[in-house]
Each structure stands twice: as structure tokens, then as C-alpha cells.
Amino acid sequence: PENSQDTRRQGILRVSVIDVGQGDAICIETPSGRVVVIDCGPVLPVPDIARRVLVPFLSRRGIHRIDHLILTHAHSDHLGGCRGLVESLAVGSVISASPAALGLAFRLGCDTASAHAGEILQLESSVRFYVLSPERTARRYGAAQADGGNHQSVVIQVRYGETAILLAGDAETEEESRMADRFGEMMRSDVLKVAHHGAATGTTAGFLRRVAPRIAVLSVGRENRFSHPSDSVIMRLESTVDTVLRTDRDGAIVLESDGSRLGIVEWRGREYDD
DSSP states (O other): OOOOOTTOOTTOEEEEEOOOSSSOOEEEEOTTSOEEEEOOOOSSSSTTHIIIIIHHHHHHTTOOEEEEEEOOOSOHHHHTTHHHHHHHSEEEEEEESOHHHHHHHHHTTOOEEEOOTTOEEEEETTEEEEEEEOOTTOOOOTHHHHTTOGGGOOEEEEEETTEEEEEOTTOOHHHHHHHHHHHGGGGOOSEEEOGGGGOTTSOOHHHHHHHOOSEEEEOOOTTOTTOOSOHHHHHHHHHHOSEEEEHHHHOSEEEEEOSSOEEEEOOTTTTTOO
């Protein structure tokens, strides 16, 4: 079935960083009503997070079909809800650079496609998804490569008109440096979804200078066992970024762009509030 337009505003790109605890799940709705979901939450502590959190969230948006599901890599805090999501909603294709993630999607009966740095996913004339990482020829990591480690994490920059949102997956310092070297000024973005839940393994001062975001968003679980986000990362963000938002404190974070301006949507007490 087609997605409902009832809850959408014409000409608006909407990006929702869903509160899934210690994991990632992001829903992108394009101005024409196409839907891309990036990652689908952790395996624990909420059993079947897709049916309990993601599907209800999407249903409230009138979303019955996902055009593309992008799995950044094959760690359980990013694809824990994959099975439940695929079994609950129609999914056009699953995209990843991780053989393990693509293998899971294939076993679930999905069409699959790989994604590597330099490729572009264009759903409509005004919205482009630029793949910034990983490189197709990235160095091998032995056993870590097979499980789709952070070095394989897909990094996406979403551009709509004059606005840009950088979704950094779980990229670490080496990947950040390589992206900055290859893409240069193209890295500049209004919003940065901070890599790896704010871990100290990334979000360096140099990377922040290159991206120069106004808004930083962290998808992170309350009182998580990894002590994410790192104090050092938070200090760097607070000294360079106008607004720092966190799902563990702020709940779901919703952004909207009309192609010229990008802002934060205050949704509490309105369409998402149960």
C-alpha cells in the first residue's frame, strides 16, 4: 500500500531520530512521500523493538511501506529490529555495505543492494542521499570484516535544497579522517547525527570543524553500560555546536527542512504523544 500523506506537509523533508535506547533508528520522509529507514534499533533491552516501537511510530505517520531500509552495519544495536520490521511492513529494498547485514536481509526475502563511498541514491529530483563511507576498497580487518564492524558503517549525507544532514552511523576516527580528505567542503552539514552514540572512538575536533553543524543529535540509551556518550565528545560538541540533542534526555528528535531552512520540531503533546 501507498503511504498516507495526511500527516505530511507539502515540500517538507522530515527526519526522525527515534528513541530506541542504546541503538540507532532513523526515519526519513521525502517531500513526495518516499520513506527511507536507516537502522532498526537494538536487540535488547526491549524484545521485538520493531513491533513495540518502530512499527507504531511509523504507523502514526501513516507509513505502511518503506522504500529503502539502509542497514549501516551488522551490529545488533543497529539491526536488532530488522526481522520484525520486514515481517510487519513492505520493504522495497535493503541497502548495506556489510555482507553480514545483506545476508540477513536476503534470508528474510528482501531485495538487496550494496552501498559504498561516492554512490548516490536519488529518490526524487530534489533529495539526494550521498554515500560517504565505507570505501569499496577499504582495508581488510580479518574476522571483524565478516561481522560488519564499525569500519564498514555506511555514512549518509541527505541533501535537500540548501540543507544537509550527515548521518554518521558508527564511523570511527580513521573513517572520519578519510571522508574529510576525500569529500572536503562537501562534508558541511546543518545537522550531524553523531557517530557511535557519542563514543570516544570518533567525533574528533577536526571532523567537527569540517562538518561545522549547527545541531548535533546523539542516539543513546539511558544509563547504558558503555557510558556513552563520552565526556570528551560532549565537551567538543558543546564548544562548537549551537544545539546538542540526545534521545536519552529528549526522546525522539524530529527535524524538518523546506529546502532553505532546517529546524527542530516540537512534537510532544501532538501527533506522536500517546
